[in-house]
Amino acid sequence: MKVELFIRRFNPETDTKSRMVRYEVEVEPTDRLLDALNAIKWYQDGTLTFRKSCAHGICGSDAMLINGVNRLACKVLIKDLGDRITVEPLRGFRVIKDLVVDMEPFFAAYRSVKPYLINDEPAPRTERRQSPEERERFDDTTKCILCAACTTSCPSFWANEDYIGPAAIVNAHRFLFDSRDRGAAERVDILNSKFGVWRCRTIFNCADACPRGIEVTRAIQDVKRFLLNARI
Amino acid sequence: MARSSYSRQRPMGGGFELFAWYFMRISGLLLVLMALGHIVIMHIINSVEVINYAFVARRWAVPFWRVYDWILLALGVLHGSNGIRVVIDDYVHHRGWRAFCTSALYVLAFVLLVMGTEVLLTFTPGV
Numbered sequence: 001m002k003v004e005l006f007i008r009r010f011n012p013e014t015d016t017k018s019r020m021v022r023y024e025v026e027v028e029p030t031d032r033l034l035d036a037l038n039a040i041k042w043y044q045d046g047t048l049t050f051r052k053s054c055a056h057g058i059c060g061s062d063a064m065l066i067n068g069v070n071r072l073a074c075k076v077l078i079k080d081l082g083d084r085i086t087v088e089p090l091r092g093f094r095v096i097k098d099l100v101v102d103m104e105p106f107f108a109a110y111r112s113v114k115p116y117l118i119n120d121e122p123a124p125r126t127e128r129r130q131s132p133e134e135r136e137r138f139d140d141t142t143k144c145i146l147c148a149a150c151t152t153s154c155p156s157f158w159a160n161e162d163y164i165g166p167a168a169i170v171n172a173h174r175f176l177f178d179s180r181d182r183g184a185a186e187r188v189d190i191l192n193s194k195f196g197v198w199r200c201r202t203i204f205n206c207a208d209a210c211p212r213g214i215e216v217t218r219a220i221q222d223v224k225r226f227l228l229n230a231r232i
Numbered sequence: 233m234a235r236s237s238y239s240r241q242r243p244m245g246g247g248f249e250l251f252a253w254y255f256m257r258i259s260g261l262l263l264v265l266m267a268l269g270h271i272v273i274m275h276i277i278n279s280v281e282v283i284n285y286a287f288v289a290r291r292w293a294v295p296f297w298r299v300y301d302w303i304l305l306a307l308g309v310l311h312g313s314n315g316i317r318v319v320i321d322d323y324v325h326h327r328g329w330r331a332f333c334t335s336a337l338y339v340l341a342f343v344l345l346v347m348g349t350e351v352l353l354t355f356t357p358g359v
Binding site for chain 1: 247249250252253254321322323325
């Protein structure tokens, strides 16, 4: 089938403003949007720039604004998008070129919640044991692939880029609720600040955007309750 | 609005944002119940035509209703102004404008609260 793609392009060397460029490609309905983008890049216009890596929905490189919502280009099928498709870069970050945005602020927020196991207790002779129930507590938030679809769909983040955003909170949740972790005190300061969880207005865009189906808003509410119970 | 550096601002800490969030939940719940009570009394049990100065004077002769109305006033002003504070925090980025907006908001909330409290405390029927 023939589809029309309208891609928001921006070349920092020549453009002052982004512009929509129309392409026509021949694809199968069961192709992914990434296949259509590759068809353009490989056979029509080699200057089209976008990130991709694994192409199987696990590396988180090709999140973009597709028909107005954040999706992974490698996971969404042409037949679900219709024959007129708009593709734009993620909102809220500086565009480097075409569909490539500057992800550094995103990873700075991620690093700020210390997304690694913190435990200063002497290491046990065997592994640190955990019951299936204890593992289940944070199972949902282990699925994050750091694609930034949630954070860049969040109106609170659009309004104020100092908000650490849903993805950072999801990754804090991953360790806050891990029975082996002892680093809560080190994470609480940033989470409990003006730029932490209290900027979440429960809009649910993040939960809708997550390509991994993480219940992002629920995770944020979990962290709010955690802070409430820890401080009172 | 470009970020000047990639280092993130030091968190302010403190429990105020947490308290404000919790307060919004509790006050919101109370406001729904109390405002519904207010509507039932003023618009359903009593028709709007019978509500006049004498009606209010009779109602406020009972201290319970003065307390009820004061709680409704205080929660309404605080809940509402905290909501606006949050909107200002989200959307007013310029330091000076933000300081101006928040100060104006606090002054307005304070004035409304003081005026309402004064009426509730000093109201004497027939004066």
